[in-house]
Amino acid sequence: MKGTMLVLKSTIIIALIFILLFGHSTYTSACSCAVSPSVSGEFQMQTAVFSGKVVSIALPNTVMKSTADPIQVNFEVFEVWKGDVGRKISITTARDSASCGFDFVEGQQYLVYAGGEPNHPQVLLCGRTIELSAAEEDLHILGKGMAPSENGSAVSDTIESSPLHHILTIVLNSILGLGILGLALYVALKVRKYH
Numbered sequence: 001m002k003g004t005m006l007v008l009k010s011t012i013i014i015a016l017i018f019i020l021l022f023g024h025s026t027y028t029s030a031c032s033c034a035v036s037p038s039v040s041g042e043f044q045m046q047t048a049v050f051s052g053k054v055v056s057i058a059l060p061n062t063v064m065k066s067t068a069d070p071i072q073v074n075f076e077v078f079e080v081w082k083g084d085v086g087r088k089i090s091i092t093t094a095r096d097s098a099s100c101g102f103d104f105v106e107g108q109q110y111l112v113y114a115g116g117e118p119n120h121p122q123v124l125l126c127g128r129t130i131e132l133s134a135a136e137e138d139l140h141i142l143g144k145g146m147a148p149s150e151n152g153s154a155v156s157d158t159i160e161s162s163p164l165h166h167i168l169t170i171v172l173n174s175i176l177g178l179g180i181l182g183l184a185l186y187v188a189l190k191v192r193k194y195h
Contacts, residue, residue: 048084051135055076066095093124111138
């Protein structure tokens with residue numbers, strides 16, 4: 001009986017440690033950038049290309065955090081090469097570079113290549129988005145841009161996050177936790193049966 005309790009306690013402790021370490025995660029994938037696309041190739045693939053200054057960065061208001069959580073980056077736009085971009089625009093990127101998120105810094109200026117839907121532009125780490133001070137090659141190839149449009153994209157106040165994403169995360173983590181607990185009980189009963 002003493003051995004059974006020890007195995008049960010050990011299994012429960014291991015299960016709790018596993019849940020604490022991995023239970024808050026959602027599905028993410030590592031980001032690996034093999035080759036940077038050419039300026040013309042990137043220009044063709046994206047829906048918006050502009051230069052601007054990061055005026056604010058908004059993190060999602062979620063209980064469970066993931067490297068793939070979208071963060072909203074708000075820009076004051078200087079010049080536009082592609083897309084209907086206004087004086088202010090919001091783009092999204094993943095929270096962390098491990099999920100291909102670009103690490104924008106508030107107050108810094110960038111040349112931004114944004115893809116996705118025109119009303120929900122997104123930036124990925126593996127594109128050509130770069131600090132404006134290091135974008136000489138791109139700016140030379142792109143040439144002179146246009147002024148931002150009066151009726152272009154606007155900065156939104158909130159990040160659109162999917163409630164379904166959060167519900168699925170909670171359900172999957174609960175199933176994982178119950179599975180580990182069930183396994184711990186199964187092992188404890190098997191050990192008890194043989195003692």
